Amino acid sequence: MTTSRVCFVTTYPLGRAELGGSGWVDRRLVAVLRSTGVEVEVVCVTGPPGQWAEQEVVCHAAGDVPLEIRGDRAKLLRVAAGMAVTEQPYLSRKFTAFPGWRAAARLLRERAAGRKVITSGWPGLLLAEAAGVPVAAHIAHNVESTIAVEHSPRPLRLLGETWRLPKAERRLLSLPRTVFALSRTDAEFITRWAAPAMPLPLTVRPVPDPVAAQAVGFIGKASWPPNERALASLLGPVHEELTRLGTDVKFVLAGSGTEVHQGHPRTTALGRVADEAEFYRQVGLVVVPRFGASTGISVKMLEAAEYGLPSVVPPQLAEAVDPAGPWLIADGPAQTAEVIRRWHRGETRVDVPGWTAAHDGTETGQALLAAL
Structure with a gap:
């Protein structure tokens, strides 16, 4: 019998919109669950604890598991030492090596009592x-092994x-009893490779009266390897x-770290923006030039x-989300430039509202x- 009480396990508090696509996904999943009448409690792998004002959802977190350690030499050495005596990968050890991990596990045991557990993303599982x-x-955001093969640095x-x-x-x-994947192609891969998996379509929430400018935009944290390459x-x-x-189309970049590109010809680099609407008001076309091996979806x-x-x-x-979606397809830099040129000349039209309505x-x- 379907339960009305769910413990939803995510990576970090839902209000941390600046931390990227994972939170974007989880905010929508929690909102969908609540719209069905399910009582949702959120447990976060990392903290600090907080409340998502939009839905008044309390996010429980132990608060002591580090979110990012790439710039901390002492933490990296601690993780490497742990990998030397276990078979844990970096993507596990970067969480489990720290004292807060046990506290987070205790917290989850407490909050999961009497509730069905849904995990979203690798850290939650x-x-x-x-x-x-x-x-x-479980909702798989990516196939993490694919990212490792494509982007792991030499030391790892x-x-x-x-x-x-x-x-x-x-x-x-x-x-998990049931595995979902955000990407249709990931669902197929996981089914062949590890366990039966089903694609999980995501809801979209159209913004009233969008304003389309004439610049081409890119938004994302510049230090994430796929974004760095893009x-x-x-x-x-x-x-x-x-x-x-x-x-002579103009480029607008947004996201932490993109400010280093200020001064590039025909480019405005906003850096981290407090509200993504600030970015989308300045562009008319978003480009996601993630070529090569792919996993997950592009939230952007x-x-x-x-x-x-x-x-x-x-x-x-496009195949990962919906081949018939409001996308302009380009495989490689030359095709991407040609598609942008045609859009800039007004030769291309895409029905975005018709797709989002479904x-x-x-x-x-x-x-x-x-x-x-």
Whole structure:
């Protein structure tokens, strides 16, 4: 029988919108669950505890698990030492190596009592395993092993990340009763590789009266390896090809770390923005030049659709969400530049509102309720 009480386990408090796409997904999933009448309590792997004002959802967190350690040499050495005496991958050890991990596991055991557990993202499922609580449903945001193969730095490869992580990920994905994947292609891969998985469509929430400008935009944390590579492509070969084609379209960049590109020709770099609407008011087309191996979805495609804007994406990202969505498909820098040129000349039109109207969250809610 379906329960009306759910413990939703996520990476960090829902109000931390500045931390990227994972939170964007979780805010929508929690809102969908609540709209079905489910009582939702949120447990976060990292803290601090807080309240999501939009939905008045309390986010419980132990508060002592570090969120990001890449810039902390002492923490990195602690993780590396732990990897030397265990088979844990970096993506596990970066959480489990710290004292707050045990407190977070105790917190989850307490809050999960009498509730069905849904985990969202790798850290949440890792915490559920540590807490020893049964997982009714897990939402995989990515196939983490694919990211490791594509982007792991040399020190992690030497420590065995590319063999440690697949072993750990396959074990974790075998634990939930139901596995969902945000990406249609990830769902197919996980089913072949680890456990039966189903795609989970996400709701989109159109913004009233969107304003489309004439600039091309990119938004995302610049230090995340896929974004770093995408920015290099956008400001390198894509920008150069547009210049060669005589297209003087302006670029607007937003997200932590993008400010270092201020001064690049025809480019405005906003850096971190307090409200993403500030960015979307300045652009008319969003570009997501993530070429090569792909996993997960691009939240920025969906977020742009909410603001009434089309996106330029490679075919694998379109396939992950919906091949018939409001995207302009371009495989590689030269095609991306050509698509931008045609859009800039007014030769391309995409029906964004028609697509967003069909993604009101009904299908998402039904799938999650069935899993409970």
